[in-house]
Amino acid sequence: MVSEIRLYSESEFQEKAQQYSAVLFSRGVQVSMVQVEKLNARFLRLNPELALCVDGSGLWLCASGMKMQPDWVAEVPRLKRASLKSELIARACNLSEKPVLVDATAGLGHDSLLMACLGASVTLVERHPVLFTLLEDSLNRAKEDAYLSQVTASIQLVFSDSAEYLKQLNDQNQTVDVVYLDPMFPQRDQNQQAVKKQAQVKKQMQLLHMLLPEDGEMDLGDALLPLAKQIAKRVVVKRPRLAVFLNNESTTYQWSGDACRFDAYFQPGL
Ligand SMILES: C[S@@+](CC[C@H](N)C(=O)[O-])C[C@H]1O[C@@H](n2cnc3c(N)ncnc32)[C@H](O)[C@@H]1O
Known part of the structure; x- marks a missing residue:
């Protein structure tokens, strides 16, 4: 089970990212926060490993250039x-x-x-x-x-x-x-x-x-x-x-x- 994961976010979502990071930590996941300039499709393609990201629509799982969340x-x-x-x-x-x-x-x-x-x-x-x-x-x-x-x-x-x-x-x-x-x-x-x-x-x-x-x-x-x-x-x-x-x-x-x-x-x- 994942116990360590990266979390990408642009500067405007840093505070949100910190909140998610604290919640995940309380559930046993060590999060390394990484601030990126542009969290776009190109960035995700260049960073294909499994990670999390935060934007205006909340928390996402990303890997292999794709993003996913259980979007109800x-x-x-x-x-x-x-x-x-x-x-x-x-x-x-x-x-x-x-x-x-x-x-x-x-x-x-x-x-x-x-x-x-x-x-x-x-x-x-x-x-x-x-x-x-x-x-x-x-x-x-x-x-x-x-x-x-x-x-x-x-x-x-x-x-x-x-x-x-x-x-x-x-x-x-x-x-x-x-x-x-x-x-x-x-x-x-x-x-x-x-x-x-x-x-x-x-x-x-x-x-x-x-x-x-x-x-x-x-x-x-x-x-x-x-x-x-x-x-x-x-x-x-x-x-x-x-x-x-x-x-x-x-x-x-x-x-x-x-x-x-x-x-x-x-x-x-x-
Ligand atoms: C195939 S997915 C279920 C998909 C779900 N029916 C849906 O509509 O999205 C199986 C999920 O069950 C969870 N799971 C498997 N065994 C579990 C257990 N013993 N306790 C809690 N969750 C479990 C897995 O972590 C995984 O997220």
Whole structure:
């Protein structure tokens, strides 16, 4: 996991950069601040290593000449088109019942944002300090947006390892309607179809894969499934369409789309 990272900013955003740097430090990330004259496409191309940057739109992850942030405001047109009928995720997570839902692998928060828009009360849990800080920044911007501000009332962020978080809920005898899991999936092995899809991943996913390297330390999330089943009436796992089951636990409850599928596990006793 990243424990040291550069943060680029132009002089007018130095104060902001310092604030982000302090927040990241409190989450275990050592930030080296670098003031640059022009934080433009040319600069990013000439400095391709993974880093952060700050500008008028907040905090960004950058690498290989690209910039990325979990831009929830940019999702608004897609959110406006979404409906309980048209979205597989809505059927898999039974969103028409307005569930209390824990997204234990928050990432960029896009799935959770959609689920919150369609009626769920969502707690997003993310353990990566840089991603969590990017998410928090995105949530704060969404609070200022006319369309998203209402949705943000049903969104809560938790900076934690989900294994710990789920265990804690279980120790406190708390249950939820749904735990949603979308752990990282390796770009190689498991099956060729997934490899082809992953080769076309969009910019955001490419940068996410650089931040969360798969060699050696990638955690594929298998351990989360048994923990989630202890506290959720329904656990929903997002997988590439032809991927193996999470934790090798099969289920016949599946909703499949072109690129991905949702596997559901029901605990009738809860
Ligand atoms: C594929 S991304 C999720 C993408 C997300 N569904 C979205 O819509 O943006 C997986 C994320 O889960 C996080 N993650 C994996 N295991 C975790 C754990 N045990 N606790 C908390 N976060 C975890 C990773 O850091 C990564 O950000």
